[in-house]
Amino acid sequence: MPEQPEAKQPPIYRQIAAELRSDIQSGLYRPGQRIPGENKLMEQWGVSRNTARDALAVLREEGLTDTRRGAGVFVRKFNLIPRNAAERLSRKHWGAGRSMWDADLQGRPHAEGVDIRELEAPERIAGPLGVPIGSPVLCRSRVHRVEGRPVQTSASYLPAGLVAGSRIAEQDTGPGGIYARLEELGRAPERFREEVRARMPLGEEAKTLKLASGTPVIHIVRVAFDADGVPVEVNEMLLDANSYLLQYDFTS
Amino acid sequence: MPEQPEAKQPPIYRQIAAELRSDIQSGLYRPGQRIPGENKLMEQWGVSRNTARDALAVLREEGLTDTRRGAGVFVRKFNLIPRNAAERLSRKHWGAGRSMWDADLQGRPHAEGVDIRELEAPERIAGPLGVPIGSPVLCRSRVHRVEGRPVQTSASYLPAGLVAGSRIAEQDTGPGGIYARLEELGRAPERFREEVRARMPLGEEAKTLKLASGTPVIHIVRVAFDADGVPVEVNEMLLDANSYLLQYDFTS
DNA sequence: AAGTGGTCTAGACCACATT
DNA sequence: ATGTGGTCTAGACCACTTT
Numbered sequence: 001m002p003e004q005p006e007a008k009q010p011p012i013y014r015q016i017a018a019e020l021r022s023d024i025q026s027g028l029y030r031p032g033q034r035i036p037g038e039n040k041l042m043e044q045w046g047v048s049r050n051t052a053r054d055a056l057a058v059l060r061e062e063g064l065t066d067t068r069r070g071a072g073v074f075v076r077k078f079n080l081i082p083r084n085a086a087e088r089l090s091r092k093h094w095g096a097g098r099s100m101w102d103a104d105l106q107g108r109p110h111a112e113g114v115d116i117r118e119l120e121a122p123e124r125i126a127g128p129l130g131v132p133i134g135s136p137v138l139c140r141s142r143v144h145r146v147e148g149r150p151v152q153t154s155a156s157y158l159p160a161g162l163v164a165g166s167r168i169a170e171q172d173t174g175p176g177g178i179y180a181r182l183e184e185l186g187r188a189p190e191r192f193r194e195e196v197r198a199r200m201p202l203g204e205e206a207k208t209l210k211l212a213s214g215t216p217v218i219h220i221v222r223v224a225f226d227a228d229g230v231p232v233e234v235n236e237m238l239l240d241a242n243s244y245l246l247q248y249d250f251t252s
Numbered sequence: 253m254p255e256q257p258e259a260k261q262p263p264i265y266r267q268i269a270a271e272l273r274s275d276i277q278s279g280l281y282r283p284g285q286r287i288p289g290e291n292k293l294m295e296q297w298g299v300s301r302n303t304a305r306d307a308l309a310v311l312r313e314e315g316l317t318d319t320r321r322g323a324g325v326f327v328r329k330f331n332l333i334p335r336n337a338a339e340r341l342s343r344k345h346w347g348a349g350r351s352m353w354d355a356d357l358q359g360r361p362h363a364e365g366v367d368i369r370e371l372e373a374p375e376r377i378a379g380p381l382g383v384p385i386g387s388p389v390l391c392r393s394r395v396h397r398v399e400g401r402p403v404q405t406s407a408s409y410l411p412a413g414l415v416a417g418s419r420i421a422e423q424d425t426g427p428g429g430i431y432a433r434l435e436e437l438g439r440a441p442e443r444f445r446e447e448v449r450a451r452m453p454l455g456e457e458a459k460t461l462k463l464a465s466g467t468p469v470i471h472i473v474r475v476a477f478d479a480d481g482v483p484v485e486v487n488e489m490l491l492d493a494n495s496y497l498l499q500y501d502f503t504s
Numbered sequence: 505a506a507g508t509g510g511t512c513t514a515g516a517c518c519a520c521a522t523t
Numbered sequence: 524a525t526g527t528g529g530t531c532t533a534g535a536c537c538a539c540t541t542t
Contacts, residue, residue: 248446263529303532
């Protein structure tokens with residue numbers, strides 16, 4: 001009698017991961033709750049430390065768990081900040097003297113310090129901004145925080161010639177922010193384009209956003225155009241993907 | 253003389269990863285090119301296999317490299333498909349009898365097989381679609397491919413009552429697709445909202461999209477509203493984040 | 505046949521958090 | 524003080540790809 005070829009089993013560490021995953025998704029382990037760690041898995045499954053680690057690494061890379069050294073492995077909690085692009089940038093927001101950032105948080109606290117410098121436009125900025133590579137641009141960069149936790153970095157680039165002498169180059173840009181100032185210069189932004197990518201953070205990015213592993217970043221490049229269709233600002237943002245829900249409205 | 257406290261070095265595997273990363277970003281290793289593998293790193297750095305593996309795992313999780321068993325580790329190539337939401341869904345596209353999918357690819361080939369079934373609306377669909385949980389909906393799901401490579405899964409949900417008897421429930425929905433059929437029913441989509449998240453794929457998702465590890469997915473839920481603001485369709489999509497560049501245009 | 509990455513064991517020591 | 528995860532070694536065998 002010919003032997004039935006056994007269906008090839010996945011490796012042990014994936015079996016362990018699969019069981020833990022389904023226990024999380026079934027709600028057996030709830031968000032914030034602790035799941036079996038390396039030592040427990042070594043016992044329960046009779047595997048070595050590295051194999052148990054491999055299993056836990058799968059879940060960590062899937063973003064399902066947070067590991068805290070010395071404490072254990074915990075089911076991750078999510079807390080999405082809705083970010084409606086059109087609403088944030090509608091004239092009534094900056095026209096009324098509020099900052100765009102307020103729109104996201106609906107009044108929640110946020111600390112910030114703006115770094116302002118003039119530099120030579122790198123290629124990825126010069127292109128969308130419609131200026132020659134290396135030409136002088138003003139860069140306003142900052143880290144956005146929610147309850148002390150960094151969730152986004154952003155850098156706003158404007159042609160140096162455009163903003164020279166305006167409050168845009170100052171720490172406090174005044175009521176309505178840079179868009180209100182651009183309007184005073186007769187270059188109010190009319191149209192926007194956002195380009196959105198998602199990828200894993202590089203070493204440095206993960207550090208500044210304090211990202212747990214298994215957390216992607218959302219990379220947004222927004223170009224603001226004035227009434228003549230001329231770019232006036234390029235804003236490059238990096239968002240903690242576990243903290244954001246992007247919303248885009250449009251019509252046919 | 254008091255000793256200067258040595259700046260704590262990062263672990264070896266991170267040092268190795270950092271060097272390889274900068275060699276990739278500096279262009280020393282170009283996309284598609286092979287980088288030192290486990291055995292090479294064991295030699296060069298005098299470390300054990302697992303430590304070399306840990307270093308390569310960092311790059312893999314950052315999405316910088318692809319590893320091919322038996323072949324080696326290679327710098328990843330990117331090939332972004334631009335996806336302009338508004339353009340895809342503009343009336344002139346489906347009005348002219350073309351499928352939305354064509355807009356992305358500009359004529360590039362794509363195979364597809366649509367799976368059609370009626371099921372009870374799960375919570376995450378029923379909510380946006382504005383129907384009770386468990387009520388009957390038609391689901392049209394498929395895998396989108398570019399040059400044979402799966403890059404997206406999508407599932408379109410419509411209230412069963414709305415589409416009963418129309419070609420929407422058939423394999424071939426006819427010229428202009430389901431949106432043209434909805435228009436014939438007097439329920440043409442007027443307004444859309446897309447909600448965009450990014451996260452790591454779960455085990456099954458990674459399999460169907462054939463995702464290399466270190467590749468996030470972009471999760472889009474699009475709701476289409478008719479002229480009265482009533483939802484007529486919910487489309488849930490999962491995109492290979494390494495294959496897509498999303499574009500959104502809007503005005504202030 | 506030779507080389508590559510994938511899985512796994514059995515130990516060890518460390519840094520950190522909790523008790 | 525104890526337990527946790529983080530790093531690392533030194534082996535081993537396997538599956539796969541390339542030559």
